[in-house]
Amino acid sequence: MFDVHVIETSTLGDRSYLVTDGESAAVVDPQRDVDRILALAGELGVQITTVAETHLHNDYVSGGLELSRLTGAVYALADAADFPHRALSDGDTLDISPTLRLRALHTPGHTFRHLSYILDHDGTPEGVFTGGSLLFGTTGRPDLLGHEHAETLARHQHASARRLADALPDGARIWPTHGFGSFCAVGTAGGDASTLGQQKLANPALRLAEDAFVTEVLSGLDAYPAYYAHMGAINAASPDPVDLRLPEPATPKDLARRIDAGEWVVDLRSRTAYAASHLIGTVSLGLDGSMATWLGWLTARGAPITLIGATRDAVAEARRELVRIGIDHPAAIAIGTPETLATSTTRVGSIRRATFTDLATALTTNTHTPGTAGTSVGEASGTGGLDGTAHDPRGAGGDAADGRLVVVDVRLAGEWRDGHVAGSLNIPLPQLTSRLAEIPAGEVWVHCGSGYRAAAAASLLARAGREVVIIDDAFASAADQGVPMAA
Numbered sequence: 001m002f003d004v005h006v007i008e009t010s011t012l013g014d015r016s017y018l019v020t021d022g023e024s025a026a027v028v029d030p031q032r033d034v035d036r037i038l039a040l041a042g043e044l045g046v047q048i049t050t051v052a053e054t055h056l057h058n059d060y061v062s063g064g065l066e067l068s069r070l071t072g073a074v075y076a077l078a079d080a081a082d083f084p085h086r087a088l089s090d091g092d093t094l095d096i097s098p099t100l101r102l103r104a105l106h107t108p109g110h111t112f113r114h115l116s117y118i119l120d121h122d123g124t125p126e127g128v129f130t131g132g133s134l135l136f137g138t139t140g141r142p143d144l145l146g147h148e149h150a151e152t153l154a155r156h157q158h159a160s161a162r163r164l165a166d167a168l169p170d171g172a173r174i175w176p177t178h179g180f181g182s183f184c185a186v187g188t189a190g191g192d193a194s195t196l197g198q199q200k201l202a203n204p205a206l207r208l209a210e211d212a213f214v215t216e217v218l219s220g221l222d223a224y225p226a227y228y229a230h231m232g233a234i235n236a237a238s239p240d241p242v243d244l245r246l247p248e249p250a251t252p253k254d255l256a257r258r259i260d261a262g263e264w265v266v267d268l269r270s271r272t273a274y275a276a277s278h279l280i281g282t283v284s285l286g287l288d289g290s291m292a293t294w295l296g297w298l299t300a301r302g303a304p305i306t307l308i309g310a311t312r313d314a315v316a317e318a319r320r321e322l323v324r325i326g327i328d329h330p331a332a333i334a335i336g337t338p339e340t341l342a343t344s345t346t347r348v349g350s351i352r353r354a355t356f357t358d359l360a361t362a363l364t365t366n367t368h369t370p371g372t373a374g375t376s377v378g379e380a381s382g383t384g385g386l387d388g389t390a391h392d393p394r395g396a397g398g399d400a401a402d403g404r405l406v407v408v409d410v411r412l413a414g415e416w417r418d419g420h421v422a423g424s425l426n427i428p429l430p431q432l433t434s435r436l437a438e439i440p441a442g443e444v445w446v447h448c449g450s451g452y453r454a455a456a457a458a459s460l461l462a463r464a465g466r467e468v469v470i471i472d473d474a475f476a477s478a479a480d481q482g483v484p485m486a487a
Contacts, residue, residue, distance in 0.1 A: 002100055002121050004175060005044075007036055011290050011321055012060055013182030017129060017175055018048075019119060024097040026050035027067060028117060028129045029177040032324050033242055034063040038070065050094050052102060053077040054131025054177060055114040056235045058144045058228045059184050061326045066241050078104070078113040083238040088115060105167060107133040109157025110140030110184070112149075116164060127173030128196075134161050135179035136191040139205050143221055144184070144228060150221070154214045161205035170197030181290070183224040186217050222414035223428065227296035227325055234326050242323050246316060250306065250332040255279065256343045258306050258332065264299055265306040266291075268318050271455030272353070275470055277338045279308070280349040284459040287314060289452040292321040297430045298456075304331035311335065351458050355473045359421075359445055360482035362405055404442030410457040411448050411475075421447070422484040429453045436464050447471035447478075 007016040009031050017028040018040055025046040030037055041048050048071040051064045056079045065083055068075035076086040076094055088094075090106035094117075102117040110132030117129040132140030139161065142153030174194045178184040200206045204213055250258075259265050259281035267274050267282045268291065274284040283298075285291045287309075299305065305322075307330050309315040315333045322330070334341055338348045354362075407424040409416055416426040427435050429448070444466050448454040451472040458470040479485050 002119075002126070004119075004127070004173075005040060006175075007031070007040065008180075009060075009324070010180065011292060012324060013180045013185070013290075014060065014177055015175070015180060016177070018044075018046075019096065019100065020044060020046045021097045021100050022046065024049045024100070026052060026094065026096045026100070026102060027064075027073075028052050028175075029054055029057070029131060030063040030067050032061045032063040032066070032239065033244070033320055034067045034070065035242075037063070037067060041071075047071070048073045050096050050102070051075045052088075052094060052115075052117055052129075053079075054116060054129060054133075055079065055111045056081070056232045057177075058231045059178070059182055059225070060324045061231060061239045062235045063239075063242070065239060069241075078106075078115045079111075079236065081236045081238075090115075102129075105163065107131075107160035107164065109133055109142055109153050109160045110178075111145060112153070112156075114140075114160075116160075118168065125168050125172055127175055128164060128168060130164065130174055130176045132176070132178045132184050133157065134164055134174060134199060134203065134205065135176045135185055136174070136194050136199075137202050138179060138186045139203070139217070140178055140184050141186045141221060141224070142217065144224065150218060151214060154217045155210060157217070158205055158208075158210045158213045161203065165196060165200060165206055168196050170195060170200065172196045174199060183228070183293070187220050220414070222412045223430065225293055225297040226430065227301070230301060230326060239326075240328070243328065244316070244319055244323065246312070246319060246333055247330070249336075250334045252334075252341050252343045254332060255306065255308075255334050255341055256347065258304070259347075263304045263306060263331065264295070265308060266295060266318075267459075268307060268309040268314050271451060271470070271472060273310075274455060274459065275351045275353045275472070277348060277350055278459070279338045279342055280347055281463050282308065282459065283463070284455040286452070286455070287317055287321075291318060292325050292327075294429065294453070294456060295322070296325045296327060298433070306330060306332040306334065308334045308336075308341065310337065349462070351462055352469045353472045354445065354469050356447075356471060356475075356478040356481040356483050359407070359447075359471055359478075360484075362445065363407075363484065404440070406440050406442040406444045408439060408444055408446045408457070408461075409448070410446060410453050415449065420486055421478065422486040429457055432457055432460055433464075436461075436466075439466070443467045443469065445469045445471055447473070447475060449475045 005018040016030045051073045088104045092104045094102040101120045105116045107116040143150035265282045270286045409424045409426045410429040446457045458468045461468045
């Protein structure tokens with residue numbers, strides 16, 4: 001008997017795993033907040049004896065070292081690291097219990113030293129923990145170690161997938177770490193479970209010849225979060241234990257000072273709540289989306305970050321999300337509504353929301369349309385840009401009083417190439433603050449794929465003094481709503 005339990009981290013698109021025979025357990029690719037794993041082990045009544053990494057992760061700080069310290073478990077990985085661990089190579093084994101064993105299989109491609117772990121139960125291979133190698137319908141991306149290695153690693157990835165296919169029966173389960181929304185995957189991975197046989201029918205790495213696979217992979221690569229550049233080094237250099245304690249909440253006066261200084265003050269509420277009412281100069285990154293990914297991508301490493309939530313639990317959740325990517329200490333927190341946290345009513349504003357139907361009408365008439373909430377407000381005195389400097393309230397593009405309308409698409413370049421609003425300007429969200437001057441004069445209607453990134457972008461544009469409308473709608477329905485499209 002054995003069980004494989006999934007520890008989901010949906011906001012980063014990753015999974016960790018606990019495999020057990022009911023007494024002993026191994027954990028594969030643990031996230032940094034290991035209290036979740038310890039709680040699961042306690043609930044199951046099992047002892048963690050083994051912790052194994054498939055690779056040094058680029059998208060999160062690992063909890064493997066801390067978990068091994070707390071449990072006394074063997075900590076195993078293939079990569080060089082600045083802390084005690086069991087160094088593994090191809091063919092090495094890890095005995096979890098008399099009936100369960102992990103066998104290391106060298107599967108380079110996502111990284112050069114990447115390992116997969118075949119799970120043997122009573123000597124029979126039951127499945128494989130594939131990390132960033134073979135994912136559901138795709139593979140891990142091969143460019144995270146630098147574009148100069150991308151083609152070589154893509155060829156390794158193809159060979160590794162074939163090696164897994166040769167080593168295991170078609171019924172073997174596949175347990176990947178990445179591919180559930182993670183930028184570590186090539187394109188989009190689908191499904192919650194799969195077998196090797198199913199992947200032989202669906203996965204390009206197992207269907208295409210090497211050259212065709214490499215061409216498809218390299219052509220499908222898009223940008224990935226800037227904070228990835230720091231994760232591997234942190235994981236190799238002994239990550240610090242997690243401290244999830246919260247500081248005392250800041251006062252409204254302190255919040256105002258931080259906003260006026262151009263610091264990142266992040267509103268964690270939903271984009272609907274933000275649009276209706278918010279502290280002017282704050283940034284919308286709600287907990288109902290991938291807050292940590294986008295905040296880590298947008299901010300410079302070490303930049304002071306203040307978290308605003310409606311409840312203490314919301315701020316604590318954000319704190320947990322951020323420590324997973326190595327943002328350990330918020331500069332400040334605040335708890336309350338915009339009205340209770342503002343030093344004056346002039347610091348509370350709203351942003352209009354619209355649908356793609358509204359956009360279609362506005363593009364036809366070239367006039368402003370009534371939104372679903374409020375109007376754009378950006379008149380608070382002393383409100384600076386994210387670089388700490390003051391801005392002309394007309395913004396980089398000037399006054400919108402002439403009725404001109406500008407459509408800004410903040411999706412990534414690959415998404416835009418797959419189809420976009422005719423005449424729109426593509427400025428991916430991570431580039432927005434550095435490219436504000438490129439946005440022409442006029443009222444800015446901003447959209448993404450669903451509305452989450454559009455709300456973040458709208459908050460940044462409003463902070464820069466632009467008159468802005470959030471298109472809070474699904475881009476997939478834009479054409480059906482009458483919006484002119486271009487390929």
